[in-house]
Amino acid sequence: MAGLGMRKSRNFINRIISSSQIHQSLGVLEHIHSASSHRTHLSKFPTKIPTWGGPAALSSSRRFESTEAEKQAECMTDIGDDNQMLDFPGGRIAFTSSMRFIPESPEERIRCYRVIDEEGRPLMDSGLTKISEEVAVKMYTGMVTLQVLDTVFYEAQRQGRISFYVTTIGEEAINIASAAALTMDDLVFPQYREPGVLLWRGFTLQEFANQCFGNKADYGKGRQMPIHYGSNKLNYFTVSSTIATQLPPAVGAAYSLKMDKQDACAVTYFGDGGSSEGDFHAALNFAAVMEAPVIFICRNNGWAISTPTSDQFRSDGVAIRGQAYGVKSIRVDGNDALAMYNTVRAAREMAIGEQKPVLIEAMTYRVGHHSTSDDSTKYRPANEIEWWRMQKDPVNRLRKWIERNGWWSSEAESELRIDVRKQLLDAIQVAERVEKPPIADLFTDVYDVPPSNLREQEKLLRETIERHPRDYPEDVPL
Amino acid sequence: MASALRRLGSAAARRGLSTACEDTKKSLFQLPQAGGKSSNLCSAINQALHIALESDPRSYLFGEDVSFGGVFRCTTGLADRYGKSRVFNTPLCEQGIVGFGIGLAAMGNRAIAEIQFADYIFPAFDQIVNEASKFRYRSGNQFNCGGLTIRAPYGAVGHGGHYHSQSPEAFFCHVPGIKVVIPRSPRQAKGLLLSCIRDPNPVVFFEPKWLYRQAIEEVPEEDYMLPLSEAEVIREGSDITVVGWGAQLSIMEQACAGAEKEGISCELIDLKTLIPWDKETVEASVRKTGRLLISHEAPVTGGFGAEISASIVERCFLRLEAPVARICGLDTPFPLVFEPFYMPTKNKILDAIKATVNY
Numbered sequence: 001m002a003g004l005g006m007r008k009s010r011n012f013i014n015r016i017i018s019s020s021q022i023h024q025s026l027g028v029l030e031h032i033h034s035a036s037s038h039r040t041h042l043s044k045f046p047t048k049i050p051t052w053g054g055p056a057a058l059s060s061s062r063r064f065e066s067t068e069a070e071k072q073a074e075c076m077t078d079i080g081d082d083n084q085m086l087d088f089p090g091g092r093i094a095f096t097s098s099m100r101f102i103p104e105s106p107e108e109r110i111r112c113y114r115v116i117d118e119e120g121r122p123l124m125d126s127g128l129t130k131i132s133e134e135v136a137v138k139m140y141t142g143m144v145t146l147q148v149l150d151t152v153f154y155e156a157q158r159q160g161r162i163s164f165y166v167t168t169i170g171e172e173a174i175n176i177a178s179a180a181a182l183t184m185d186d187l188v189f190p191q192y193r194e195p196g197v198l199l200w201r202g203f204t205l206q207e208f209a210n211q212c213f214g215n216k217a218d219y220g221k222g223r224q225m226p227i228h229y230g231s232n233k234l235n236y237f238t239v240s241s242t243i244a245t246q247l248p249p250a251v252g253a254a255y256s257l258k259m260d261k262q263d264a265c266a267v268t269y270f271g272d273g274g275s276s277e278g279d280f281h282a283a284l285n286f287a288a289v290m291e292a293p294v295i296f297i298c299r300n301n302g303w304a305i306s307t308p309t310s311d312q313f314r315s316d317g318v319a320i321r322g323q324a325y326g327v328k329s330i331r332v333d334g335n336d337a338l339a340m341y342n343t344v345r346a347a348r349e350m351a352i353g354e355q356k357p358v359l360i361e362a363m364t365y366r367v368g369h370h371s372t373s374d375d376s377t378k379y380r381p382a383n384e385i386e387w388w389r390m391q392k393d394p395v396n397r398l399r400k401w402i403e404r405n406g407w408w409s410s411e412a413e414s415e416l417r418i419d420v421r422k423q424l425l426d427a428i429q430v431a432e433r434v435e436k437p438p439i440a441d442l443f444t445d446v447y448d449v450p451p452s453n454l455r456e457q458e459k460l461l462r463e464t465i466e467r468h469p470r471d472y473p474e475d476v477p478l
Numbered sequence: 479m480a481s482a483l484r485r486l487g488s489a490a491a492r493r494g495l496s497t498a499c500e501d502t503k504k505s506l507f508q509l510p511q512a513g514g515k516s517s518n519l520c521s522a523i524n525q526a527l528h529i530a531l532e533s534d535p536r537s538y539l540f541g542e543d544v545s546f547g548g549v550f551r552c553t554t555g556l557a558d559r560y561g562k563s564r565v566f567n568t569p570l571c572e573q574g575i576v577g578f579g580i581g582l583a584a585m586g587n588r589a590i591a592e593i594q595f596a597d598y599i600f601p602a603f604d605q606i607v608n609e610a611s612k613f614r615y616r617s618g619n620q621f622n623c624g625g626l627t628i629r630a631p632y633g634a635v636g637h638g639g640h641y642h643s644q645s646p647e648a649f650f651c652h653v654p655g656i657k658v659v660i661p662r663s664p665r666q667a668k669g670l671l672l673s674c675i676r677d678p679n680p681v682v683f684f685e686p687k688w689l690y691r692q693a694i695e696e697v698p699e700e701d702y703m704l705p706l707s708e709a710e711v712i713r714e715g716s717d718i719t720v721v722g723w724g725a726q727l728s729i730m731e732q733a734c735a736g737a738e739k740e741g742i743s744c745e746l747i748d749l750k751t752l753i754p755w756d757k758e759t760v761e762a763s764v765r766k767t768g769r770l771l772i773s774h775e776a777p778v779t780g781g782f783g784a785e786i787s788a789s790i791v792e793r794c795f796l797r798l799e800a801p802v803a804r805i806c807g808l809d810t811p812f813p814l815v816f817e818p819f820y821m822p823t824k825n826k827i828l829d830a831i832k833a834t835v836n837y
């Protein structure tokens with residue numbers, strides 16, 4: 001952009017001017033600048049204060065009467081022209097006599113941190129050394145497991161065995177590597193495309209299957225749609241379908257960790273679409289103001305159902321918004337597990353060490369359809385999807401790197417895939433056979449204890465079931 | 479508003495918000511005689527949107543994923559036909575969608591805002607309750623956003639769980655200044671939606687998503703409107719008045735048919751507009767039958783059935799021969815595996831009809 005060079009030179013000129021003009025009066029309108037006609041013009045403005053000047057009309061002579069103002073005047077004189085400052089309620093702000101709008105986008109888009117390239121080759125100076133064989137192989141195993149889990153559950157949905165499913169295809173690295181960089185004490189507030197975090201934490205394949213089948217072993221007691229996992233034991237707050245509503249609560253939980261002086265942070269995930277909701281903005285601002293140890297991880301996968309990011313925002317993605325809220329932020333290659341791992345580790349250290357929020361924008365692509373209710377070829381070219389699936393697959397990329405290091409082999413690969421698939425098929429069969437939660441579970445947990453209206457409704461319902469047993473599914477025990 | 483009206487193009491001025499409606503009302507406010515193309519509810523909505531966009535160049539349609547046709551395909555073909563500046567995707571932000579629609583409407587446009595699911599209307603609640611509904615009143619009628627229509631699919635679908643099943647109409651019925659309309663069938667949907675779009679007041683239009691594909695009916699191809707705030711007796715009877723709206727009516731219809739077999743004659747009323755509602759039609763019916771049953775999917779406590787019940791008891795106390803019955807959703811969040819238990823089923827209604835008649 002041409003703007004950069006121009007702006008630089010103008011700043012340079014301004015600096016020269018300010019250092020050469022030492023004594024100034026306070027009133028901005030009376031400033032005499034000599035550098036441009038623009039400024040000369042300003043000097044011709046009447047010195048009379050316009051009556052519409054509000055509280056910020058700083059050249060009001062009243063202000064000179066206060067010693068505070070005099071002090072300000074003195075220190076400003078020292079600083080010089082373009083470095084003149086005023087203590088506005090929000091802090092000291094320097095003045096400038098050049099009217100310059102902040103451009104809508106930066107000259108260069110925020111760069112995307114990565115550690116290995118598509119071929120799994122390490123890039124220089126990327127902090128690679130921090131990742132051990134053990135962690136790397138475990139991450140890879142997790143990513144493959146997640147892939148197989150998606151494949152098997154997706155098939156189960158297509159066969160009508162579960163009612164709904166959402167895959168993480170293309171986002172396995174964000175899922176697993178971010179989880180690997182956290183500790184179990186960190187609290188997770190997920191959207192819905194992060195089951196890998198739960199997998200990493202030890203949620204078993206059987207537990208996944210139980211939720212999707214809504215059987216009586218499902219911790220959510222069959223009340224929610226498939227993929228709405230949650231585990232108190234694993235510090236994973238239960239998924240809600242509503243976009244972005246998890247974000248402000250994550251900040252509140254982080255504040256609690258702060259008050260309790262815990263060596264832990266809250267971590268919340270959301271999509272590019274989610275970043276448009278009011279809750280996103282509320283959460284970022286709260287996190288900054290409350291100085292809450294929370295990590296915001298945005299999976300920018302390019303799509304919110306059929307809506308491309310170009311219809312979602314015109315900012316340079318999501319990372320850039322952090323600064324506007326006073327939150328540290330970074331953009332990372334979400335298909336590079338190692339970059340994701342390094343980034344989240346560093347973010348965690350900052351969040352806890354400095355007791356402040358961090359925003360991470362992980363760039364990726366939603367390779368799967370939005371959900372099993374969606375056919376994404378209706379709104380995006382099949383070859384685009386294919387390109388990301390084949391060329392940019394994060395699982396393959398990590399595999400190349402661990403193979404390069406001699407930590408993985410094709411035998412290990414096929415063994416793993418066969419084994420996980422078998423475990424999953426078993427888990428599904430078991431889950432399918434487990435009975436549904438009992439009818440009493442319809443009425444519990446609305447409150448800590450069922451109030452009288454619910455007790456009455458349960459009684460009436462049981463009478464109705466007795467009268468019309470055939471109206472009700474047989475697999476829900478009474 | 480005067481200045482906004484002046485800004486209207488000449489063609490649009492004739493169709494300007496308040497005046498045009500009066501004109502069109504006379505000619506269009508009748509359901510054309512039977513006939514038309516067999517359509518489902520989704521396609522009926524699509525036809526209404528086509529007509530709305532075609533007949534008024536100052537009409538706009540927008541919301542999440544609207545551009546490619548919407549997640550329910552109700553807006554298919556509209557962006558291609560009317561262009562990206564009139565039919566478009568919005569960012570994923572319901573408060574933005576409704577707030578934007580209010581401003582657009584305040585400038586004399588017809589803003590048709592889609593909320594992807596009624597379950598997701600809540601981020602827009604503030605805009606609806608504190609902006610849209612009070613826009614006219616707080617300004618002494620200097621301003622209004624009457625051109626705003628908010629469409630949202632609502633209700634059970636069999637597998638929607640907490641967040642794809644809710645019937646939040648009662649929240650909005652507590653807000654003076656907006657209208658709440660729910661159609662029961664494809665024909666109704668087309669005529670009512672066109673009325674809502676052309677009504678000079680902000681309207682929340684809930685579409686029974688269970689019926690999008692299931693309900694098929696002959697829908698007249700032409701432009702027609704069905705009156706708001708007019709309930710319809712869809713089945714005449716003498717023993718009990720049964721009132722509902724939206725998808726629930728087909729369940730109630732089955733219960734009425736079941737009752738008939740047992741010798742009970744039910745009068746079934748489709749309320750259609752929940753606020754401001756047609757008390758007179760319900761009252762007249764209850765005066766005739768002496769009994770009332772209301773049914774809706776939303777939780778019974780604080781549901782709109784409570785308002786109907788209270789109003790009718792006020793007006794028909796001495797005529798009532800039994801307590802007003804309410805067969806509604808339970809006072810729980812909408813549950814996935816327990817959905818069949820939660821729902822106000824045909825047999826729950828039939829039992830209540832019998833109990834009320836035999837009181």
Ligand SMILES: Cc1ncc(C[n+]2csc(CCOP(=O)(O)OP(=O)(O)O)c2C)c(N)n1
Nearest residue numbers: 193241242243271272273274303304305598
């Ligand atoms: C408040 C709210 N509005 C709308 C929806 C419907 N909806 C479900 S997912 C989705 C898109 C989300 O996109 P994004 O945040 O980018 O996440 P991704 O699906 O890409 O992971 C939408 C609009 C919702 N669930 N919640």
Ligand SMILES: [Mg+2]
Nearest residue numbers: 271272303304
């Ligand atoms: Mg997305």
